[in-house]
Amino acid sequence: MAAVSLTVNGKPVTADVDPRTLLVQLLRENLRLTGTHVGCDTSQCGACVVLVNGKAVKSCTVLALQLDSADVLTIEGLAPADGPLHPMQEAFRENHGLQCGYCTPGMIMTAVDMVRRKGHELDDHTIREELEGNLCRCTGYHNIVKAIAAGARAMKSAGTAKAAE
Amino acid sequence: MSATGIGAAVRRKEDHRFITGKGHYTDDISRPGQSYAFFVRSPHAHATIKSIDIKAAAAMPGVFAVLTGAELAADKIGNLICGWMIHSKDGSPMKMAPHPALAVGKVCYVGDPVAVVIAATLAQARDAAEKVKVDYAVLPAVADPAGAQKPGAAQIHEVAPKNTIYQWHIGEAKGVDAAFKSAKHITKLEIVNNRLVPNPMEPRAAIAEYDAGSGQLTLWNTSQNPHVARLVIAAFVGMAPEHKLRVVAPDVGGGFGSKIFIYPEEVVALWAARRIGRPVKWAADRSEAFLADAHGRDHVTHAEMAFDAEGKILGLRAKTIANIGGYMSTFSSAIPTYMYATLLSGQYAIPHIYCEVDAVYTNTVPVDAYRGAGRPEASFVVERLIEVGARELGQDPAELRRKNFVRAFPHQTPVIMAYDAGDYNASLKKAMELADYKGFAKRKREAARHGKLRGIGISAYIEACGIAPSQAVGSLGGGVGLWESAEVRVNPTGSVEILTGCHSHGQGHETTFAQLVSERLGIPIENVSIVHGDTDKVQFGMGTYGSRSGPVGMSAIVKALDKIEAKAKKVAAFVLEAAEGDIEFKDGKFTVAGTDKSAAWGDIALNAYIAHKFTGQQLEPGLKEGAFYDPTNFTFPSGVHICEVEVDPETGNTEIVAWTAVDDFGVVINPMIVEGQVHGGIAQGVGQALCEGAVYDKEGQLVTGSFMDYAMPRADYFPTLKVDTTVTKCPSNPLGIKGCGEAGAIAAPAAVINAITDAIGTEAVAMPATPPTVWAALQKSSRAAPRAA
Numbered sequence: 041m042a043a044v045s046l047t048v049n050g051k052p053v054t055a056d057v058d059p060r061t062l063l064v065q066l067l068r069e070n071l072r073l074t075g076t077h078v079g080c081d082t083s084q085c086g087a088c089v090v091l092v093n094g095k096a097v098k099s100c101t102v103l104a105l106q107l108d109s110a111d112v113l114t115i116e117g118l119a120p121a122d123g124p125l126h127p128m129q130e131a132f133r134e135n136h137g138l139q140c141g142y143c144t145p146g147m148i149m150t151a152v153d154m155v156r157r158k159g160h161e162l163d164d165h166t167i168r169e170e171l172e173g174n175l176c177r178c179t180g181y182h183n184i185v186k187a188i189a190a191g192a193r194a195m196k197s198a199g200t201a202k203a204a205e
Numbered sequence: 206m207s208a209t210g211i212g213a214a215v216r217r218k219e220d221h222r223f224i225t226g227k228g229h230y231t232d233d234i235s236r237p238g239q240s241y242a243f244f245v246r247s248p249h250a251h252a253t254i255k256s257i258d259i260k261a262a263a264a265m266p267g268v269f270a271v272l273t274g275a276e277l278a279a280d281k282i283g284n285l286i287c288g289w290m291i292h293s294k295d296g297s298p299m300k301m302a303p304h305p306a307l308a309v310g311k312v313c314y315v316g317d318p319v320a321v322v323i324a325a326t327l328a329q330a331r332d333a334a335e336k337v338k339v340d341y342a343v344l345p346a347v348a349d350p351a352g353a354q355k356p357g358a359a360q361i362h363e364v365a366p367k368n369t370i371y372q373w374h375i376g377e378a379k380g381v382d383a384a385f386k387s388a389k390h391i392t393k394l395e396i397v398n399n400r401l402v403p404n405p406m407e408p409r410a411a412i413a414e415y416d417a418g419s420g421q422l423t424l425w426n427t428s429q430n431p432h433v434a435r436l437v438i439a440a441f442v443g444m445a446p447e448h449k450l451r452v453v454a455p456d457v458g459g460g461f462g463s464k465i466f467i468y469p470e471e472v473v474a475l476w477a478a479r480r481i482g483r484p485v486k487w488a489a490d491r492s493e494a495f496l497a498d499a500h501g502r503d504h505v506t507h508a509e510m511a512f513d514a515e516g517k518i519l520g521l522r523a524k525t526i527a528n529i530g531g532y533m534s535t536f537s538s539a540i541p542t543y544m545y546a547t548l549l550s551g552q553y554a555i556p557h558i559y560c561e562v563d564a565v566y567t568n569t570v571p572v573d574a575y576r577g578a579g580r581p582e583a584s585f586v587v588e589r590l591i592e593v594g595a596r597e598l599g600q601d602p603a604e605l606r607r608k609n610f611v612r613a614f615p616h617q618t619p620v621i622m623a624y625d626a627g628d629y630n631a632s633l634k635k636a637m638e639l640a641d642y643k644g645f646a647k648r649k650r651e652a653a654r655h656g657k658l659r660g661i662g663i664s665a666y667i668e669a670c671g672i673a674p675s676q677a678v679g680s681l682g683g684g685v686g687l688w689e690s691a692e693v694r695v696n697p698t699g700s701v702e703i704l705t706g707c708h709s710h711g712q713g714h715e716t717t718f719a720q721l722v723s724e725r726l727g728i729p730i731e732n733v734s735i736v737h738g739d740t741d742k743v744q745f746g747m748g749t750y751g752s753r754s755g756p757v758g759m760s761a762i763v764k765a766l767d768k769i770e771a772k773a774k775k776v777a778a779f780v781l782e783a784a785e786g787d788i789e790f791k792d793g794k795f796t797v798a799g800t801d802k803s804a805a806w807g808d809i810a811l812n813a814y815i816a817h818k819f820t821g822q823q824l825e826p827g828l829k830e831g832a833f834y835d836p837t838n839f840t841f842p843s844g845v846h847i848c849e850v851e852v853d854p855e856t857g858n859t860e861i862v863a864w865t866a867v868d869d870f871g872v873v874i875n876p877m878i879v880e881g882q883v884h885g886g887i888a889q890g891v892g893q894a895l896c897e898g899a900v901y902d903k904e905g906q907l908v909t910g911s912f913m914d915y916a917m918p919r920a921d922y923f924p925t926l927k928v929d930t931t932v933t934k935c936p937s938n939p940l941g942i943k944g945c946g947e948a949g950a951i952a953a954p955a956a957v958i959n960a961i962t963d964a965i966g967t968e969a970v971a972m973p974a975t976p977p978t979v980w981a982a983l984q985k986s987s988r989a990a991p992r993a994a
Contacts (some may be wrong), residue, residue, distance in 0.1 A: 057327060074233035075226015077458075079406045080491040085407060086911035115226035125224065132222040136877045139885065140711030141711025142406040142458030148224065164925065171920035175912070177406050177459050178711045179881060180888030180949075181920035 046110045048073070049117025057104050058074045064088045064099035067114060075115040079175070081159045086174030089146040089153075095154035098173070115145035118152070127194035128152050128187075135188030139178035150174050151188045152195075160196035162189050211722030211940075218717040218730075219480045228456040231410035231427050236484035238765055239412065240476055243330035244487075245320040245337045245900040246496065247312035247332075249358055250346035250568035250905020254310060257320055258338040264338055267329030270481050272473070273320045274307035281304065282476050283443040285467055287533035290563075290682035291371050291542055296911040301373040302362035302566070303530040303567035304477075305689070306442075306469035312341070312885040313531030315568050315907055319471050323477055323485055329396075329627040333961045336981055346905035350528035351505045353565035358802050361531065368566040370529055371538070375546045376522075376559035376619050384520030384557040387510035392594040398483075398582045400503035400528065400656070400899040402915060403575045405710075407458025408489035409498065409642035410854055411471040413478035422479060426471050428454040429464045429708055430748020433685070435740050437467045437535070444475050450466045452705055457710035462574035463498045468845030470497075495910045500899050501575025503528035504582050505540060510590040514599050518609050520816030521549055523586060527564045530876065537573045538564065542679050544669075550618035551587035552843060553609040568905040574750065576889055576950040577668070588955035592663065593968055595722035603637060604958070606665050622669055624841050631931045632867045633665060636845040639927050640865035648668040657851040659862070660964025664846045665793070670944040671756030671840035671935075676831040688835035690746050691761035693722075693769050694776040695828035696861075696864045697814040707736050707744010707758035712886075712946065713878045714754060720874055721940075725766050727793025729807055743829075744775035752944030756873065762937040764832035770830035772828060777809050779818040840935045840943040844868035846887070848956035852964045857896060857980025859961055865927045866952070871935040871943035879945045880928050886949020887926060892918040892948075894957035898973045 045054045055070050067073045067090070073182060076099055079087035090101040091113040103121050119126045128151050131137070138144040154162065162170075167185045176184060209215050259271040264709040285304040292298055308319045311490050315724040320337050324330035345359040352358055354367040361368055385391060412425040422445050428434045439447035457464060470487050478485040508523040528542030532580055546560040591609070595602040610629040617623045637643075645661050652659035672678075675686030691703040719733040736742050736840045749758070770790055777795035787798045796803040803814075804934075809828075811819055816826035849863035866883055872881050896916035900908045902916065909915040934941030954972060962977060967986035970979060 046765055060328065068233075072235075073226070074230075076226070077230070077407070078232075078490075079408070080912050082491070082911045082913045083987065084917075085406065085491075115224075119225065121434045129224040133216055133225050136217065136881050138220060138223055139227050139713070140405070140407065140459040141220075142230065142454065144223050145226045166924075168920040175917050177404060177461070177889070177917075180884035180886075180926070181923060182884040182926055183881060185920060199795065 042187055044108050046107050046112060048112045049114060060106055061104045062100055063102045063104050063107060066104040073114050075178065077145060078144055079142065081198050084175060085148060087143050087146040089149040091149060091153060096150055102173050109119055111136060114149060118148065127198045128191035132187045135183050135187035135190055137179065137184045141164030143174065143176045147184055151191055154188065155192045155195050160192045162192045163200055207724055208487060209730040211874050213719055213875065215716055215730065215875055217713050217716045218719065219713065221361045225306040230407055230456045231412060231425050232488045234412055234425055234455065236412055238379055238533060239484040239486045240323045241327040241330045241703055242477065243322050243327065243334045244318045244324065244341065244470065244484050245334050247308065247315060247317040247319055249312060249341055249343050250315050250348065251344040251361065252312050252341035253344065254308060254312065254319065255340040257478050259320065259383065262322060262333045262336040263328065267325035267335035268333045269323060269331065269483065270323045270477065271320060271337060273310035274305050274913065277307050277476060280476065281443065282472065283441060285469065285472065285896035286437065286441050287538055288535055288684035289539040290684065291373055291538040293371045294374050299538055300365035300369070302364050302579050303535050307781065309421035314568050315905055316570055320526065321473050321477060321925040323481060324899060325522055330424055333786055337596045348901035348903065350526045350565050350567055353567050354563065356978050359568065361568060365375040367564065367565055370533065370564040370566060372561065372563050373542050374559070374561045377557070378559045381522050381559040382521045385509070385511045385522070388519050389514040390512045390598055390841070392510045392590050392597055394508050394589055396435050396500045396506045396508060396589060397971055398504040398506065398585060399502045399893060401897050402495055402899045403461045403463035403498060404494065404500055404917065405463060406459055407492045408491060409464065409468065409470065411474045412482040412484060413471070413474035414443055415479040415482065417506060419480065421451065422449060422475055423451045423453065424471055424475055425453045425455060426455050427464050428452065429457070429460040429710060429750055431740050432739055433466055434704060434747050438472060438475065442472055444472065451574065451797065454708055454741045461576040462501065462578055462750055465748065466480040466499055466573055492911055495915065496572060496907060497570050499534045499573040501572065503572050504583060506586055506721055508586045508590055508943060510594055512594060512598065513596045513961045516598050516605050516608055518553055518555050521555050521590065523549065525562045527562055527569050530563050530567060530569045531708045532571050534571035537571060540574050541986025545583050546582050547620045547958045548583035548667065548669060549587060549620055549896045551584065551665050552611060554611045554616065555824060558893065569901050576886065577947045578751065580668040581890065581951045581954060584664070584951050585955045588664045588666065589958065592959045602663050603633060603642065606663065607633060622839065625838055625936050627659060627841060627843050627869060628658040628931060628933050628934045629665065631845060632843065632869055634847045635929060635931060636847050636865050638865065639867065639929060640847040642847065650852050656856055658964040659849065659851050660960040662848045662956045662959025662963055664959065666948070666952040667843040668947060668951050669839040670752035670842055670947065671685070671836055672751030672753045674836050675841055683748070686835065687747055688746065688830065688832050688833050689757040689761045691765045692831040693762070693765040693829065695769065695810050695813070697811050699728065701726065701728065702734050702736055703762055704743045705758055706734045706743055706763065708749045712749065715874065717874045717878060718759065718762060721762060722766065726806060733746065752842065752946040755942040755944045756935065756938050757834060757836050759940055759942060761832050761834035764834050765830050768830035768832060769828060772830060773809050773813070773835040775814045775824055777804055779824065780804050780809060780812050785794060836938065838937040840871070840937065842868065842943040842945060842948055844948060844952060846952040846956040848960040850964055851958070852961060852979060854983055856985060857976035857978070859974060860981060861891065861922065862924055864924060867929050867931060867950070868944070868945065868948050869931045869933055871932060872941040872946040873930065874942070882945045883928050883949045886924055886947060888918055888923065889921060889950045890953020891957060892955040894954040894972050894974060895922065896973050896975060900906045921985040
């Protein structure tokens with residue numbers, strides 16, 4: 041067992057873990073943040089995507105002990121507890137970008153990172169290529185692509201509103 | 206149409222918890238004191254078990270128990286079953302081999318569970334599992350269905366000589382033979398419907414808990430049908446009396462059929478939990494899902510279609526070998542028989558049909574229903590035959606179809622199904638318009654200028670859904686009824702809870718069912734909640750699959766709402782001091798006909814429970830009604846999908862450049878959700894056609910055992926899909942709904958393969974039509990890319 045200290049959704053966390061513990065296990069089992077999901081064991085499906093130090097990371101493919109001092113954001117931390125939803129979350133609901141919901145947290149976190157890297161005007165082709173690391177079995181991706189495009193634009197408006205404060 | 210009623214694209218109520226990461230999937234649940242199970246699985250496809258030595262494993266840190274099939278049998282836990290009896294042509298019953306939850310004596314597929322380790326942590330269970338020593342005597346294996354009946358093939362179960370479970374048939378051979386003799390043209394095809402792994406994104410999981418004080422067992426399980434699981438595990442497996450077993454299916458992350466069946470893992474978890482006195486949690490990892498979830502499809506078919514001189518179809522005959530796998534899964538026998546061959550008429554008036562199906566055991570994981578369940582297999586046969594027939598006859602594929610469409614309804618096919626209502630020409634016409642079928646030649650020339658081979662393929666599908674009329678199913682060998690239940694509970698404050706026997710694992714019932722209730726009762730949709738998935742709450746239901754929740758589940762709700770309305774009117778009569786016959790109910794208001802005396806829904810609901818306005822002799826208090834709805838027929842969704850592809854002759858890569866779907870689902874409750882179902886179904890059908898295939902090698906080793914080797918379609922496989930509908934109301938249920946969940950998966954594969962074969966000019970393209978497959982086929986056709994000198 042070894043100790044690791046990091047920040048998760050803005051709160052400091054310290055845990056004593058078996059060195060084999062993956063970040064996704066730390067989140068789901070130690071911290072009971074079960075919004076991040078495990079869908080595969082070969083790092084393809086993307087259901088486990090979280091943001092680590094602002095960048096999208098597959099939490100099934102990083103050991104908890106690698107993340108000492110890291111800043112982790114999960115789906116649960118995307119919007120304030122009693123505040124409005126994040127524009128990307130809203131966009132998924134508005135555009136029916138989910139059915140069973142299992143891939144959804146990973147899709148949303150991936151989408152937020154996609155906007156950071158590729159900007160707010162995302163065309164179909166870009167979004168579809170950028171989703172190579174995310175599998176969905178329910179939606180056929182059609183409405184996920186719509187949701188991400190809409191969410192990206194909505195993030196810009198929200199960002200503009202913030203800057204104006 | 207109100208903003209939240211039938212036909213409205215209401216945004217989903219269930220979404221909030223999913224988009225905020227607050228869903229409750231089975232693996233999210235933790236029970237106090239829970240232990241973790243890890244299964245020891247056979248690495249051999251076929252072997253006898255000489256001995257199992259658990260001593261070293263049992264001594265590992267954190268281990269509570271290491272259990273095998275011997276202990277399971279000693280505790281008198283029964284075997285898993287297949288619940289649908291099929292008889293062979295000679296009248297003999299299907300050869301169902303015993304299927305214990307932990308293998309006894311022999312193993313029949315790679316992944317067959319042999320022992321289970323229960324420990325304090327999952328890591329400890331895994332570590333201990335590696336110390337379980339199983340001594341196998343490896344036997345020759347047979348993995349491919351076409352080889353299972355051949356002389357010299359490994360014999361898997363004593364009860365089934367030549368690995369043959371049944372030899373079934375449907376239709377009349379004599380009439381078909383005569384038709385073929387008189388034919389001017391016969392199209393013949395060898396078709397493999399490739400084996401698939403359903404792969405919902407949430408792997409299967411189970412948590413079992415035993416309360417020694419009350420003798421109550423509880424199972425949380427990723428099930429599409431918790432009541433069926435409860436019935437089978439209680440009555441057939443003999444785990445516990447039915448009333449002592451509670452099954453809860455919480456949020457479930459997709460099923461597509463693979464979560465219908467009763468599997469070894471939940472049976473073992475329940476038994477182990479009671480035996481060791483701790484909750485037992487098991488969650489599959491993806492590798493286990495590949496090894497141990499029921500696979501789909503896996504048919505080998507020889508099919509022929511006979512035409513007259515004008516191209517009218519005179520008859521269809523087919524011989525299919527269907528792979529059942531190492532044991533018979535819960536509904537496995539019905540998929541290649543009554544769910545398959547009864548749809549071989551397609552959308553066409555075919556006077557004579559005959560189909561023979563041999564179901565065989567092989568050393569592979571059991572095969573059972575997967576989205577479409579038999580209907581994609583049938584549709585592919587019919588739509589490839591007519592497309593190839595058109596090409597051989599020199600006729601336009603759309604025209605040949607139109608010539609043969611059923612036009613008069615009801616239409617009795619030669620294969621049991623009687624199509625109730627439809628307008629196949631309307632779907633074809635609309636699809637061709639939306640797809641700009643006429644403009645294809647120009648697009649093809651344009652593509653050729655860019656070095657691409659462009660092709661177009663039609664798929665006109667029909668399916669039998671709204672599973673199913675109980676008596677009909679029973680007469681065909683089904684062991685259960687396939688009605689559905691609903692209970693409508695009106696609360697004193699006027700809010701309503703609907704307890705449904707259906708289950709939502711992505712279909713959006715919390716929204717669509719609420720739309721129905723909101724419109725009928727004239728109450729805000731926020732005041733309606735849908736309860737499902739818990740055998741403690743909902744008395745009984747048959748679950749969700751076979752596109753049944755709309756036609757069957759909602760019809761049960763309608764029947765219960767009819768009773769609610771009748772009772773509420775009685776209450777209103779007392780409240781409004783009028784005759785019951787004078788009470789009208791509309792838009793949430795009760796009025797006395799011809800007057801302005803009225804009472805709101807909320808008033809009447811409260812009065813029903815306060816019971817001040819009537820005596821107990823006059824009327825029972827309360828406002829709660831239940832109904833069981835047994836469908837009178839299957840429903841028959843149908844439609845036309847048109848796929849356009851561009852094949853790169855250098856690489857064999859296929860790009861889908863356009864997709865048009867025009868489906869007839871009858872009445873649509875929520876068009877946004879229905880479109881989503883079509884998108885998802887198309888994606889799975891495209892996956893089957895282009896990239897998916899579960900492959901076992903000659904020794905029965907699963908070669909495609911992870912997402913590294915089994916190609917799942919990704920977002921960049923698809924263009925924007927054009928999806929539209931035509932509507933012929935279903936005449937057999939109160940709402941006129943046909944159902945929509947499987948359509949895309951049924952229609953898509955033939956559309957893709959018809960398009961690719963059109964593009965490259967040869968029919969010899971098997972699914973999955975991967976780049977190497979298409980490239981190789983192309984080399985044999987005249988349209989291969991010219992080689993550099």
